[in-house]
Amino acid sequence: MDEQTTLLEQIMAYDFALYDLQLFLDTHPSDANALRDYKIALDQAENLRRQYQSKFGPLTPRYLPNTTCWQWINDPWPWDPKGGMSNVAL
Amino acid sequence: MWLYEKKTQYPINIKKPDPRMAMNILTQYGGPNGELAASLRYLSQRFSMPTKETKAILNDIGTEELAHLEMIGTMVHQLMDKVPPKELERLHVDTLYAVHGRAVYPSDSNGVPFTAAYIESMEDPIANLNENLAAEQKARATYEYLIRMADDPDVIDPLRFLREREVVHYQRFGEALRIVQEVMGSKKFY
Numbered sequence A: 001m002d003e004q005t006t007l008l009e010q011i012m013a014y015d016f017a018l019y020d021l022q023l024f025l026d027t028h029p030s031d032a033n034a035l036r037d038y039k040i041a042l043d044q045a046e047n048l049r050r051q052y053q054s055k056f057g058p059l060t061p062r063y064l065p066n067t068t069c070w071q072w073i074n075d076p077w078p079w080d081p082k083g084g085m086s087n088v089a090l
Numbered sequence B: 001m002w003l004y005e006k007k008t009q010y011p012i013n014i015k016k017p018d019p020r021m022a023m024n025i026l027t028q029y030g031g032p033n034g035e036l037a038a039s040l041r042y043l044s045q046r047f048s049m050p051t052k053e054t055k056a057i058l059n060d061i062g063t064e065e066l067a068h069l070e071m072i073g074t075m076v077h078q079l080m081d082k083v084p085p086k087e088l089e090r091l092h093v094d095t096l097y098a099v100h101g102r103a104v105y106p107s108d109s110n111g112v113p114f115t116a117a118y119i120e121s122m123e124d125p126i127a128n129l130n131e132n133l134a135a136e137q138k139a140r141a142t143y144e145y146l147i148r149m150a151d152d153p154d155v156i157d158p159l160r161f162l163r164e165r166e167v168v169h170y171q172r173f174g175e176a177l178r179i180v181q182e183v184m185g186s187k188k189f190y
């Protein structure tokens, strides 16, 4: 797997963990273990996201790597076919 | 995928309940020219858009329409909030109350439930974009009807904002159509 695919899959895994913890915390807002896990995953996800975006471009429109070109629209979009992977250049 | 932000796109703070106006505005929640239809239309059509610009604009307008759906739901909720059932009956909003209480349900102002039959998503991007141009004009016209009926500035302000967004969306879809026509080298299609 290339670096972009590896990084993106790691971000997807941490983001999913964060989402699942978010749902749990919605109904258990003072669960210390869940809060600690959320903090660990959040730091990891933010770090990976920073690495990914600086190398491969925006994951959201609120990332502007340069002011010469609007990279947000660049292909591939997550639904573009490429053997099952999302948002990774061929 | 999406990540929710805990704010509306434009401020909404309606101090005076108005169940009649809530019922009228409800059509922009789940009616034929409403925000739910708009969002589902664009977010479904984006899968068949042929260029990066048009994939982006369908994705991003479809996303903004979800924010508009939330604005309309917020308005309906604030306009209906805590109004006594007897008052709803006096104002002839009691048939909606009988079915849903004071909840926000995706229907038009007559209580007709939302249906995906309001929208189209075809493989042909020219057909889709022409539908979208019409859809934005129909939504703009609906907002104009609603603004004419409203008299509270707390209601009129967000409705005006939403009307202006339809005008902007119409503009962007026009540009998207031109991009697709150029790419397909088929300027003969309109």
Ligand SMILES: [Fe+2]
Residues within 6 Å of the ligand: B038, B065, B136, B139, B165, B166, B169
């Ligand atoms: Fe719109």
